[in-house]
Amino acid sequence: MTSLLLTAFAVVTGYIGLRFLRGLFTPRPQFEQLPGPESVSWVTGNIGKLFQCDAWDYVRHLSEAYGQTCLIHNLFGAKGLLTYDPKAMHAIYIKDQDIWQRSNMSIEAGMALFGPGLLSTQGEIHRRQRKMLNPVFSAKYMREITPFFYQIVHKVRIGQHPSRSQRTLALTHTFSKLESAMATRVRAGQEELDVVGWMGRAALELVGQGALGHSFDPLVEDTKDEFTEHVKSFFPSIADIMYGFAFLTLFKDVRGPSWLRRLVVRLWPDPAVQRVRRQVEMIYAFAQRLVAEKKNAVERGDEALLHRIGEGKDVMSVLLRENMAASEEDRLPEEELVAQIATFIVAGVDTTSNALARALDILSVRPEAQERLRHEVLEAREQYGQEIPYNELSSLPYLDAVCRETMRLHPSVTFTQRAAKQDTVLPLSVPVNGIDHIAVPKGVEVLTNIAACNTNKALWGDDAYEWNPDRWLRPLPTAVEEARIPGIYANSFSFGGGGYSCIGFKFSQLEMKVVLSSLIASFRFERSSKGFVWNLAGVAFPTAGFGDKDPEMFLKVTCVNLA
Known part of the structure; x- marks a missing residue:
């Protein structure tokens, strides 16, 4: 057991070291120039804090402080994006869904838990399962x-x-x-x-x-x-x-x-x-x-x-x-x-x-x-x-x-995650620092903030954080209709969108x-x-x-x- 733990530790340490050395000699990609919160930990980045059981206020703080798209720090020093921009979401989940696949971690987790079900497959296998x-x-x-x-x-x-x-x-x-x-x-x-x-x-x-x-x-x-x-x-x-x-x-x-x-x-x-x-x-x-x-x-x-x-x-x-x-x-x-x-x-x-x-x-x-x-x-x-x-x-x-x-x-699920399987460009409806198209390299992961998407004040109005069923008994704000959030239910992303x-x-x-x-x-x-x-x-x-x-x-x- 001790040798198993030491081997795992050595592999992780080597992986982190390689990422660090590569970062020293590689020019910063465009997406890494976006604003975002400081990393809380070099091992867990911001992801560890985002997924803490009491992170509700932190999740809302990020959406309010950094807008619809920002840079976040993933595990082991990797950098990714956090977004609730409707145009970016449409590209990820609809237009370019074959480029944006489930992350390696979500696939490995799904396969390890229950095997090749709907939550752990993608591509042609997933389409065949949904067809049935x-x-x-x-x-x-x-x-x-x-x-x-x-x-x-x-x-x-x-x-x-x-x-x-x-x-x-x-x-x-x-x-x-x-x-x-x-x-x-x-x-x-x-x-x-x-x-x-x-x-x-x-x-x-x-x-x-x-x-x-x-x-x-x-x-x-x-x-x-x-x-x-x-x-x-x-x-x-x-x-x-x-x-x-x-x-x-x-x-x-x-x-x-x-x-x-x-x-x-x-x-x-x-x-x-x-x-x-x-x-x-x-x-x-x-x-x-x-x-x-x-x-x-x-x-x-x-x-x-x-x-x-x-x-x-x-x-x-x-x-x-x-x-x-x-x-x-x-x-x-x-x-x-x-x-x-x-x-x-x-x-x-x-x-x-x-x-x-x-x-x-x-x-x-x-x-x-x-x-x-x-x-x-x-x-x-x-x-x-x-x-x-x-x-x-x-x-x-x-x-x-x-x-x-x-x-x-x-929403029952606060975040969904996707990873780019090839170099691509992510369009934004709300530019960040004058950038309305972000070049995203292969392997970069994007976290979709479902909670922020569903409570975006720019779309839903100043009462976006309030529980008000009457909003559904009258015409929705024009901004909500025009945003075309790529979800399958109630102009929101609570049940996701696209082929997954x-x-x-x-x-x-x-x-x-x-x-x-x-x-x-x-x-x-x-x-x-x-x-x-x-x-x-x-x-x-x-x-x-x-x-x-x-x-x-x-x-x-x-x-x-x-x-």
């Missing part, structure tokens, strides 16, 4: 799975919906739903609930039944499940081992056999690494079992198994059928299928559950907005019934505005609207006596204090009909 997956995230699919989402959120008893099949009714009877479980706690006098915990359990079950055709959690009682806990703490845990992914990038050409890599990770003397290893092993093993089970069912024509959960309309069942019917060149190998499932679990749960928690956090201190939303939902229920259909739910103006504004002001945008954003929005409308109709949310903070991370999450690894957000919850 796009149809199962269509609007038609969203309409079909909306009833199953309601079944998870509501407690529905046999006999209330005679038009449904007995299989569906049995499903709704078997699962004690989120709303019922929370109501039981509230009526028992346990009014301070860990809302992010309940949202995590609900999101995992929604992903399970809607995407995987599998039930993770019956939501019967207030218990902690090991698998759910591993999924919920995955992104908080990742923040502690970023240095490991930096090492992977340095060693990417000398990886060695997979058994050796696994052995090195298992013996690595860092509790944070071991925590992530256990999480990854459990999630990946589940994905392997599920793919094997579903694949065998499809090959055998076992419709009973495929229809057991979600009546065979889940993403996994549809994907496997489509994959088997696809041509040889379009078909996804099993390794990629397993990686997609593991990716769906970790990426689909935290982002949506924490966005829901953020919305309830905001509404808990804005009772007038909460009451306005409740009134809209209850009115819709009078017209359409307790389960508002997909099209009508999507069209509720204030619910849509609340979701849009929450995601604009508080979030493929499941419609799924996420449906989850958010079904859960939020159902809970607001039944419960009132207020701040509790237990404080919490939001941590900046790969996916922002709440805890009792900065740096804690266990997500937690207690709110006071009361039943509306009992208040």
